[in-house]
Amino acid sequence: MTMIEGHGGDLALAALRAYGVTEMFTLSGGHVFPLYDAAHKAGFPIYDVRHEQSAVFAAEAVAKLRRTPGLAVLTAGPGVTNGVSGLTSAFFNGSPVLVLGGRAPSFRWGSGSLQEIDHVPIVAPVTKHAATVASAPDIPAAIGLALRTALAPHRGPAFLDLPLEVVFSVASAEISAAPVELAEADPDEVSRAAALLAGAERPVIIAGSDVWAGDAVDALRAAAEALDVPVFTNGMGRGALPPGHRLTFAKSRRAALKGADVVAVIGTPLDFRLGFGDFGAATVVHVVDAPAQRATHVTPAASPAGDLRAILTAFADHAGARTPHDDWVRGLRETEDAAAAKHAAEMAAESDPIKPGRVYGELRKVLEPDAITIGDGGDFVSYAGRYLEPARPGTWLDPGPYGCLGTGTGYAMGARVTYPDRQICVLMGDGAAGFSLMDAESLVRQNLPVVIVVGNNGIWGLEKHPMRAMYGYDVAADLQPELRYDDIVRALGGAGETVAKAGDLGPALERAFAAGVPYLVNVLTDPTDAYPRSSNLA
DSSP states (O other): OEEEEEEHHHHHHHHHHHTTOOOEEEOOOGGGHHHHHHHHHHTOOEEEOSSHHHHHHHHHHHHHHHSSOEEEEEOTTHHHHTTHHHHHHHHHHTOOEEEEEEEOOGGGTTSOOTTOOOOHHHHGGGSSEEEEOOSGGGHHHHHHHHHHHHHSSSOOOEEEEEEHHHHHSEEEEEEOOOOOOOOOOOHHHHHHHHHHHHHOSSEEEEEOHHHHHTTOHHHHHHHHHHHTOOEEEOGGGTTSSOTTOTTBOSSOHHHHHHHOSEEEEESSOSSGGGGGGOOTTOEEEEEBSSGGGSOSSSOOSBOOBSOHHHHHHHHHTOOSOOOOOHHHHHHHHHHHHHHHHHHHHHHTOOOSSBOHHHHHHHHHHHOOTTOEEEEESSHHHHHHHHHOOOSSTTOEEOOOTTOOTTOHHHHHHHHHHHOTTSOEEEEEEHHHHHHHGGGHHHHHHTTOOOEEEEEEOSBOHHHHHHHHHHHSOOSSOBOOTTOOHHHHHHHTTOEEEEEOSGGGHHHHHHHHHHSSSOEEEEEEBOTTOOOOOOOOOO
16 A cells, blocks of 8 residues: 555556556547646556547457456546447446546536536446546545456446546545455356256357456366367357367357257357357356346356356366267267368359458468457458457457447557557458548557458448348448548558459458558458348347
């Protein structure tokens, strides 16, 4: 515990650093100048953006990749409201992001100060904690409470706003950090879940982002190997078991869920991505990191809630009877291999216009095992999930179940700050490009090179094809065909090129990764190609 004196920004920065925050993402505003002053004096990195949503998305990328708090600092009024989509994505993704907002002065509240609005009721539904700090000496304790709340499972964002007179005041306060306690699951519930998996004839595990967030990747692998259960993954769970592992599966999920007698969903909700937990006649086990994450629309046979690493370690150590699963695993592998052969042909397609599959076939040749791959789009990114197989955990970022477009450039900034020496590749639909491409200027100006691959089919594919199927026509679903998104990045100081022929993809991608600047590869893809969907979104 340390006593320090300074203005509100100094107190805030000391509290943030005590909890492992190492940089801020922001868009300049006078209400938060003391935070900048404190950071500048301390040599604390500041990364600024052109739209506040990118600041929050960058902070979320840091939170996801490092499993430590990410920080966004937003000025009052529209600064905060522009960040609401980023907060909401972090809420759905369970990302420990802290947003510090400026606020009009309390002593003049109601008089019409610049950007005077009460942010807390706006952000409270999409945060774990939202409050206004009443005085400068209260700042460190308020930040500590907000960060512990954000970091406690189930993780998620927190918000604090700092009135003008609070953040500019000088005061003394104690700085300390308290550990975050992890809940222990009911041992009987854990044993029941383990017994169901071990005793099943055709078990399946689906593991999601919380396995990564809870540092339970090794425990998941140990449990799967000990119980001999095939593993499918989504979100940041991808790569938890490496490609080529006997129990790693991706392309045979429909067959697996159709044939399974026990499905254990671990660290991800039973939402639309998993058919709302309706797996036919299969028994459902739902393993979550906090009781509030238990499904309420289905009744699992077992639902342990607590520290995922401890739960999965208990699964691996299960001492009860175990049913052999060799035949089940072998059958799924045959289905998986057949799908892989089909996908290989799609990724080698020489069609004109270019099929999305070919883009990913070429990317697989140039992406390094530790590359950070970021998805921001609809159909184009759905194909990424189909064709790309992360080699390592913690290397895949997508918008998550909230499905918010515009994450890509902010995620890229956070990823580049986190990993200065890795490949950072953003996979962006041309629709998604409209949300955040201006922040390529932020990447250029702050020397943050990334590669952006735009699948440019000139339409809102996720809407155009279904609307045509439903109504026989479509409206509000067209974009400019063959638009030169690479010219936009060049005009902002980066580089890029347009690719119209499949055979030119490989060399273009190699140039992009070698460029050392933000580089956009604008790939003209087939607008008639529609991702084959079977999900019920509602």
